[in-house]
Amino acid sequence: MKQPFHFLNFGDKMNIRHMTINDYDEVYGLWRSCKGMGLNNLDDSKEEIEKFLNRNPDTCFVAEMDNKIIGAILAGNDGRRGYIYHTAVSPSYQKQGIGKKLVNKAISALSGIGISKTALVVFEKNENGNAFWQKLGFTVRTI
Numbered sequence: 001m002k003q004p005f006h007f008l009n010f011g012d013k014m015n016i017r018h019m020t021i022n023d024y025d026e027v028y029g030l031w032r033s034c035k036g037m038g039l040n041n042l043d044d045s046k047e048e049i050e051k052f053l054n055r056n057p058d059t060c061f062v063a064e065m066d067n068k069i070i071g072a073i074l075a076g077n078d079g080r081r082g083y084i085y086h087t088a089v090s091p092s093y094q095k096q097g098i099g100k101k102l103v104n105k106a107i108s109a110l111s112g113i114g115i116s117k118t119a120l121v122v123f124e125k126n127e128n129g130n131a132f133w134q135k136l137g138f139t140v141r142t143i
Contacts, residue, residue: 013065013066014063014064014065014070014098015063015064015065016061016062016063016064016071016101016102016105017061017062017064018057018058018060018061018062019053019060019061019062019074021046021049021050021053023062023069023072024046024049024050026068026069027062027069027072028044028046030069030070030071030072030088030090031044031072031086031088033088033091034088034089034090034091035091037086037088044086052074052076055076056074056075056076056077058112058113059075059076059077059082059109059110059113060072060073060074060075060076060106061073061075061102061105061106061109063089063098063101063102065093070089070090070093070098071088071089071090071093071098071099071102072086072087072088072102073086073087073088073102073103073105073106074086074087075106075107075109075110075118077110077113077115080115080117081115081118082106082107082110082115082117082118082119083118083119083120084103084106084118084119084120087099087102087103089102106118
């Protein structure tokens, strides 16, 4: 069953803030609600996400509306290049610019710590996700 769309207007109050481990259960539910997300029990366990957040406390974000998480992005770096993982927006809030705002926030945070290049981790079969990234100007890198 398709979820209804909730169109944002200027009266709505969306907030983007740093993600914490306390957000894990709600964010994991969000990830599971998005078609094409690749999750696994090891890398995406609460313990592993906590390690990621501890290593990258300033580059991971959630979007909230009415005290509900409607979007999330994990971004980190290896000291020279940034990496974006698990970008998701609740299906009923997609196609309204929330994902783009999260990506811009993460890239800005990476830039703020001296990271000027960012790569994505995506699944080839995630057509919706790949269309989103292409719309933002990301391209497939061939070796």
